[in-house]
Amino acid sequence: MFIKLSLRNIQRSFKDYTIYFFTLVLGIAMFYMFNSIESQTVMMNISASTKEIIRLMISILSGVSVFVSFILAFLIIYASRFLMKRRNKEFAIYMTLGMGKRQISSIILCETLFIGFISLIVGLMAGIALSQVMSVFVAGMFEADMTKFEFVFSHSAMMKTILYFTIIYFIVMIFNVFFIGKQELIDLLTSHRRNQTIKERSLWLSIFTFIVASIILGYAYYLVTAGISFLNTADKILAPISLGIIATFMIFYSVSGFVLKVFMLKKSFYFKNLNTFVMRQFSSQMNTTVFSMSIICLMLFMTICILSSGISIKNATSAELKEMTPVDVCLYKNWDLSGKKANGKEYTSKEIEYSHLDIRETLEKVGFSIDQNFKEVLMYNNYATNDLTIKDTLGSTYQQIHKQYPYLRFDDAEKIVRLSDYNKVAKLYGLPTYTLNNQQYMIIADFEGMSSIRNVALEANVPISLLGKTYYPKYNVCREGYMIIASNHMNTGIIIVPDDAVNESIRQQSVMIANYNANDKDEKRKIEEKINQINHQTNIEGVSKLTLYESSIGLGAMVTFIAIYLGIIFLISGATILALKQLGESVDNKERYHMLRKIGVDEHMLNKALFIQIGLFFIAPLILALIHSFFGIKFCGYILTTFGDEKLMTSIFLTAIFIIFIYGGYMMITYLNSKRMIKD
Amino acid sequence: MEPILKIQNIEKYYGNKSNLTKALSQLSLDVYKGEFVAIMGASGSGKTTLLNCVSTIDRVTSGHIYVGDTDITKLKGNELNRFRREELGFIFQDFNLLDTLTAYENIALALSIQGVSHKKIDRRIQALARDLRIQDVLNKFPYQMSGGQKQRVASVRALITNPKMILADEPTGALDSHSSQMLLDSFKHLNEDLETTILMVTHDVLSASYASRVVFIKDGQIFNEIYRGDCHRKAFYEKIIDVMTLLGGE
Numbered sequence: 001m002f003i004k005l006s007l008r009n010i011q012r013s014f015k016d017y018t019i020y021f022f023t024l025v026l027g028i029a030m031f032y033m034f035n036s037i038e039s040q041t042v043m044m045n046i047s048a049s050t051k052e053i054i055r056l057m058i059s060i061l062s063g064v065s066v067f068v069s070f071i072l073a074f075l076i077i078y079a080s081r082f083l084m085k086r087r088n089k090e091f092a093i094y095m096t097l098g099m100g101k102r103q104i105s106s107i108i109l110c111e112t113l114f115i116g117f118i119s120l121i122v123g124l125m126a127g128i129a130l131s132q133v134m135s136v137f138v139a140g141m142f143e144a145d146m147t148k149f150e151f152v153f154s155h156s157a158m159m160k161t162i163l164y165f166t167i168i169y170f171i172v173m174i175f176n177v178f179f180i181g182k183q184e185l186i187d188l189l190t191s192h193r194r195n196q197t198i199k200e201r202s203l204w205l206s207i208f209t210f211i212v213a214s215i216i217l218g219y220a221y222y223l224v225t226a227g228i229s230f231l232n233t234a235d236k237i238l239a240p241i242s243l244g245i246i247a248t249f250m251i252f253y254s255v256s257g258f259v260l261k262v263f264m265l266k267k268s269f270y271f272k273n274l275n276t277f278v279m280r281q282f283s284s285q286m287n288t289t290v291f292s293m294s295i296i297c298l299m300l301f302m303t304i305c306i307l308s309s310g311i312s313i314k315n316a317t318s319a320e321l322k323e324m325t326p327v328d329v330c331l332y333k334n335w336d337l338s339g340k341k342a343n344g345k346e347y348t349s350k351e352i353e354y355s356h357l358d359i360r361e362t363l364e365k366v367g368f369s370i371d372q373n374f375k376e377v378l379m380y381n382n383y384a385t386n387d388l389t390i391k392d393t394l395g396s397t398y399q400q401i402h403k404q405y406p407y408l409r410f411d412d413a414e415k416i417v418r419l420s421d422y423n424k425v426a427k428l429y430g431l432p433t434y435t436l437n438n439q440q441y442m443i444i445a446d447f448e449g450m451s452s453i454r455n456v457a458l459e460a461n462v463p464i465s466l467l468g469k470t471y472y473p474k475y476n477v478c479r480e481g482y483m484i485i486a487s488n489h490m491n492t493g494i495i496i497v498p499d500d501a502v503n504e505s506i507r508q509q510s511v512m513i514a515n516y517n518a519n520d521k522d523e524k525r526k527i528e529e530k531i532n533q534i535n536h537q538t539n540i541e542g543v544s545k546l547t548l549y550e551s552s553i554g555l556g557a558m559v560t561f562i563a564i565y566l567g568i569i570f571l572i573s574g575a576t577i578l579a580l581k582q583l584g585e586s587v588d589n590k591e592r593y594h595m596l597r598k599i600g601v602d603e604h605m606l607n608k609a610l611f612i613q614i615g616l617f618f619i620a621p622l623i624l625a626l627i628h629s630f631f632g633i634k635f636c637g638y639i640l641t642t643f644g645d646e647k648l649m650t651s652i653f654l655t656a657i658f659i660i661f662i663y664g665g666y667m668m669i670t671y672l673n674s675k676r677m678i679k680d
Numbered sequence: 681m682e683p684i685l686k687i688q689n690i691e692k693y694y695g696n697k698s699n700l701t702k703a704l705s706q707l708s709l710d711v712y713k714g715e716f717v718a719i720m721g722a723s724g725s726g727k728t729t730l731l732n733c734v735s736t737i738d739r740v741t742s743g744h745i746y747v748g749d750t751d752i753t754k755l756k757g758n759e760l761n762r763f764r765r766e767e768l769g770f771i772f773q774d775f776n777l778l779d780t781l782t783a784y785e786n787i788a789l790a791l792s793i794q795g796v797s798h799k800k801i802d803r804r805i806q807a808l809a810r811d812l813r814i815q816d817v818l819n820k821f822p823y824q825m826s827g828g829q830k831q832r833v834a835s836v837r838a839l840i841t842n843p844k845m846i847l848a849d850e851p852t853g854a855l856d857s858h859s860s861q862m863l864l865d866s867f868k869h870l871n872e873d874l875e876t877t878i879l880m881v882t883h884d885v886l887s888a889s890y891a892s893r894v895v896f897i898k899d900g901q902i903f904n905e906i907y908r909g910d911c912h913r914k915a916f917y918e919k920i921i922d923v924m925t926l927l928g929g930e
Contacts, residue, residue, distance in 0.1 A: 271788050271798035280780040595776045598737070599837070600765025601793050602758050 006110035009090075018673055019583065019666075020079045021119060023576045027072045027569075028123025032161045033131045034061055034565045036154035040135040053554030057561060064562055065164075068569050073168045075573050080112070080172050082580045084179055086587070088187075095185045105177045112176060116169040124161060128153060141314070141557035201287075206257025213250035220244045224635040244628065249294045251624060256286035274601065274609040277592075282616045285585060292577055293621050299574035300625035300663075301632060303567045304655055308629075309636040310563020311651035314556035317487065321552060325485045326429045327376070328524065329531075331512045331542035332484075333359050335381070351539060359512040359540060366534045373527050374514040378428060380421035384413040384508040388466055393443075393454070393495070395462030401453055408453070416466070416506075417483065418499045425513065431481045434474075434496070441471040442496045444481040450492040451478040466501050483511075485543055487552035521546075567655075568662065575666035578621075582614055582670050586677040593678040610678065611671055618667045622659075683710035684844055684877055685734065690743030690753075692729055692900075703729040704740075704900040711845070716871040716878045718891035720920070722928075723883070726900040728849065731881045735768060735847045736760050747844060765794060769838030769846045773853035775830045777822045783833045784818040790837050808836045811874075812866050828859025832866060839876065846870075848880040852887050864890045885924065889917040896923055903927060 010017065038058050094104050135152050220243040260283040264270050270279065286293065337347045337355040347355070354362060360379065363370055370377060391398055391410040402410065422444065423433040434442060441464060445451040458473045465471075482491040518524045528544055593606055633652075692704040703726045711717050721727040732738035734745060736752055745752050747767060755763055770776075777786050784805060791801045809815045812832045817825050825833070831851060838846050848867075852860035868890055870876040880891065888894050890913065896903045904923055908916045 267798040271792045271801055273793055273795070274789070276781060276785045276789055276792060277778065280778075280785070284780055592778050592780070595778060596789075598770060598772070598776060599790055599793075600761050600763075600768075602761035604758075605793065 003110050006107045006114065009107070010111055010114060013087075017083065017115065019576065019579045019669060020083060021115065022669065023075065023079060023572060024115070024119035025123040025126055026572055027075070028120060028161060028165060029127035029130055030565070030568055030572075031065065031068065031072070031164065032124055032127030032154075032157050033134055034561070035065055035160050036127070036131050036152065036157035037061065037134075037138060037561070039154040039157070040131060040138050040152050050550050050554045053551065053558055057558040060558070060562060061565070064565060065160075068565070069164045069168065071569055071573055073171060075576055076168055077172055077175050079576060079580055080176060081179065082584060084108075084176060086584070088183075091180070091183060092185060101180055101183075105180050108176045108180060109173055112169060112173050116165070116172075120162065120165055123165075124158060127161070138557075138561075141560065201257035203258055203261055206254040208254075209250050210254035210258070213247045213254060216243050217247035217251070220247060221631045225631055225638075228635070228638055245294075245298065248297055248624065248628075249290070252286070252290045252293045252297070252621075255620075256283060256290055259283050259286065274596070274605060277596070278609050278613050278616075281589070281592075281613050285581075285613075285617055286620065289581055292581060296574040296578055297621035297624045297628070299570045300622055300659075301628040303570045303574070304625060304629040304659070305632040305636055306563045306570070307567040307655040307658060308633055308651045310560045310567070311654050312637075314553075314560040315650055317552045317556040320488050321549060324482070324488065325545040325548055327485060327513050327545070328516045329374075329514055329528075329542055329544040330484045331359055331514075331531075331540050332382075332509050333362065333511075333538070333540045334509055335507045354539060358510045362538050362540060363534070366538055368530065368534055370514075373517055373530065375517045376428070376515045378424055378513045380417065380424065380511055381507050382509040382511060383416040383418075383502040383506045385416075385466070385506040386413050388414050388416070388464060388495070390414060390493075393462065393464055393493075394457045395460070395464075397457045397460050397462065401456060405453065413508075414493070414495050415508075416495045416497055416502055418502060419496055420499050422481075422483070422494075422496050425483050426481060428513065429482075432479070434479070436474055436496070436498050438498050438500070439471055440474040440498070441501075442474045443478045443493050444483075444491065444496055445478040445493040446480050446482050446489040446491045447493075448489070451480075454478050454493055464495070466497065467503070467506070469501065471497060471501065485545060485548065487548045564658075567658065571659065571662045574621075575618075575663050578618055579666050579670040582617055583673060583677070586674045589674065590678050606678070607675060610674055614667060614671050614674060618663070618670075622663070681712055684713045684715075684748065685709075685711040685879070686744075686746040687730075687734070688744045688746070690733060690740045690745060692726075692733060692738070693741045702900055704733070707743075707897075707901060709895065709902065711877065711879060713877055714871070714875045716867065716890070716892045717880070718888040718894045719879070719881045719897060720883060720885075720888050720894055720924070721897035721903075725897045727881045727883075727897050729900075730897065731847055731849055731879070734879065735770065736764055765790070766841060767844045769841060769843035771831070771834050771838050771846060771848040771851045773850040775822070775827075775834045775854070777830055777834060777837075779822050782819050782821055783814065783825065783829075786822075786833060787837045787840055790840050794841065804840055805836070808839055811869070812836050826859065827855045828862055831855060831859070831863050835863070835866060835870075839870065845877045845879060848878060850882055850884075851880065852882065852884055857886075860884075860887065885917060885920050888920055889913050894920055894923075896927055898927060 037054070091104060094107075095101075131152055131154075220240040223240040223243075224237075260279055263275075263279045270276055334355060337352050357365065358379065360370060360377075389411050390408070393414055394401055394410070398410070401408070419434065419436050425431075426433050436442060443451075443454055443458065445454060455477045458478065459476045461473060461476070463470050463472050478493065482489070483494060484491075516524045516527045518527055524546060528546055531540075531542070531544075534540075589610075593610070596606060596609075597603075687707060687709040689706050689708055690704055691702070691706060694701040694703055707726075707730065719727045719730065729738065733740050734747075734752075736755065740753055743753070747763075750763065750767075752760075752763060777783075778789070781789065787805050787809075788798075788801050791804070792798075805818070806815075809818055812835060814829060814832050814836060817829050817833065822830055822833075831854075835846075835851075838848075851867075852863060855863060864887060867878060867880075871878055871892070878891075880887070882888055891908070893905060893907050895905045904927070906919055906923060911919070
């Protein structure tokens with residue numbers, strides 16, 4: 001009996017459930033998709049280091065999934081509470097018929113179970129279908145070759161999805177039963193008779209609040225962009241974030257207070273067609289939803305920042321990698337280990353003996369032929385001494401900089417390279433070469449955070465002394481450049497000195513730069529494996545283009561994945577809340593639109609009014625979110641310099657597509673649903 | 681004189697073949713310019729159906745209704761909407777004011793959807809508001825007004841477009857007796873001084889006694905009609921009661 005009744009209820013109110021159902025299915029599909037990445041990558045032909053990254057990503061994703069399941073749980077509870085409230089009258093009828101609360105609860109239980117069951121099946125099917133598409137995408141992201149297309153199905157992801165959502169549905173059921181238990185018949189019967197009073201906030205208070213909010217917001221924007229140098233410790237970022245949140249609430253509160261007045265000023269607009277009606281609707285909606293609008297605005301803001309930064313990290317790493325890896329490999333080996341310690345232990349005599357050989361000799365000794373395996377070989381030495389530390393290079397500016405950056409490692413010895421060595425490398429890399437007279441030095445750096453610090457000292461013309469002689473800076477800023485290939489700009493500074501400024505006594509490392517004598521990726525990989533094999537007996541360290549590519553592309557891809565996952569979930573949540581709020585209004589709107597129809601407004605004009613009303617409701621939070629994002633993305637760009645600079649256009653474009661599809665999709669569903677609601 | 685409203689042999693059926701309800705059968709009625717016609721009848725007699733057909737909210741099964749020269753039974757879609765908003769004014773029992781709009785905006789809406797400029801709108805609202813004594817409530821919301829005020833605002837909205845005819849469906853149905861009398865006085869003023877044609881459906885004898893003619897409907901047909909002529913409202917009231925007795929006692 002109850003089952004029959006609840007089935008009938010679902011069937012009848014299926015259209016009211018569209019948004020709810022859509023959200024459930026989307027949530028489940030996303031959850032499955034991102035948890036099934038493991039099995040999507042199993043059959044791909046990828047290297048060990050990429051596999052390592054994917055393993056890391058999977059463990060991060062499972063943590064993120066717990067967080068996501070919390071968000072989805074709140075969302076589903078919110079949506080189901082909303083649907084319950086819409087059915088007050090129906091519950092009242094059950095009660096007047098003498099049905100007990102327990103019986104009504106069992107009807108609701110059946111409904112929840114039924115909807116949960118169907119949405120799980122549909123959501124999982126959608127997830128499985130979409131993950132086929134996604135595996136192609138995953139392969140592209142990790143630059144893996146898809147050897148063959150295979151149908152991917154992840155048993156564990158499915159079980160995980162079922163488990164998480166069963167728990168969520170169980171909580172929803174408890175909430176619903178609790179909700180029914182609280183209801184009184186008289187309230188249910190009279191619930192539709194709302195004596196809504198139109199609150200009009202004081203105009204001047206609103207304008208005042210708006211001005212204050214704008215100032216606060218402006219200050220927060222200033223803090224994260226122009227004033228960013230003050231944010232030198234992590235806890236200080238809380239200030240602009242909390243200011244931004246407060247200002248967002250204040251803006252929505254104040255705008256809802258005067259938006260109508262602004263439109264009223266322009267009478268020829270206000271008294272045109274249904275504008276009066278639409279503007280009143282919009283302003284009263286804003287009045288009652290200040291809180292949700294602010295939350296949604298902030299969610300959209302996060303979505304935009306997360307998505308565009310996430311995607312741009314991937315793009316930027318790829319571009320930067322290409323630029324920063326002009327050769328295949330850089331090998332380096334510490335010189336003269338006698339008297340030095342590693343992990344608290346003295347080096348063995350054999351190791352010390354080996355440390356007096358340069359890289360070429362070392363490699364030949366273990367039977368690795370340089371002529372056979374390498375081409376375009378270039379060798380040079382690094383020098384370093386404890387008499388020239390960063391503190392010494394900063395000289396008189398040290399006190400000032402120490403105050404600002406107390407955690408910098410001021411006692412590290414500077415890396416010193418001879419001018420002719422640097423010019424050799426620069427020529428190979430396609431970087432500018434320099435000349436120095438015998439009293440000059442210069443600094444090569446490309447890590448912006450560090451070069452700006454060094455520039456202070458160079459500007460002050462701070463001299464350095466090396467082996468008893470003094471040198472002055474040739475340039476008042478660091479020159480951009482690097483000597484070791486890397487995945488990004490991370491050269492914190494190399495001191496370049498005239499060739500005779502250093503000698504063997506302070507030689508620290510020998511370095512070899514080379515290209516592999518190979519024609520394709522597979523041959524290069526073979527040479528690299530050879531180096532890896534002999535590596536443990538030679539104490540040679542190094543970086544290679546191949547490993548840099550694999551690890552940083554993998555890293556970029558991982559960040560992008562997590563960003564897309566979180567971004568979509570935030571977007572779904574925000575859009576669902578908006579859609580439900582709007583549909584809740586539609587019950588009242590129905591009467592209003594009916595009246596309009598009676599006084600002769602035609603359908604075309606009505607639909608247009610409805611569309612504008614819903615459009616404004618969805619766009620208002622988006623506008624502020626976009627303004628926030630403009631500064632937010634700049635800030636992300638700043639803190640992510642370690643990952644790479646701008647190249648933002650593509651990622652912003654992709655983000656826009658995401659938002660138009662998901663957010664716009666929700667808007668259209670809301671519009672079509674509302675249109676149907678006001679029609680019957 | 682040509683009638684402003686000409687109803688010719690209209691019929692209206694509800695339901696399907698197996699279960700047919702005849703709401704109106706072979707009903708004809710002419711209303712002339714400047715008339716104030718009340719339509720009376722018991723519930724289920726078909727009086728509201730008649731009004732709905734005239735107001736184009738409902739369609740007749742057969743027959744013709746002419747307003748001026750237009751056969752409104754032939755109108756479709758947007759023509760119908762245009763006709764409704766330009767030629768007719770409506771007053772409903774439950775006012776049908778939009779709760780989110782002030783009185784002024786409610787009235788203005790009827791004109792702004794016709795594309796009238798806001799300056800013209802303002803002039804016309806001020807003039808009519810004085811006539812129906814609602815200047816004081818123009819900036820109030822419906823929930824801040826009394827029933828009588830709301831109904832007078834609704835009347836101004838109905839009149840503001842200069843319609844050929846006002847259609848009123850139980851306009852005093854939700855009002856107390858004092859407000860009812862004030863509204864009916866307004867109707868009388870509109871009818872006598874501004875020559876507005878009014879077609880009003882009511883089952884309230886007092887309301888009907890303000891009219892210049894009362895038409896009685898029973899089972900979808902005209903049962904009787906009486907004219908006030910020169911007789912006083914009180915006397916006309918008695919006459920209506922008499923017909924009502926006859927109508928009910930049969």
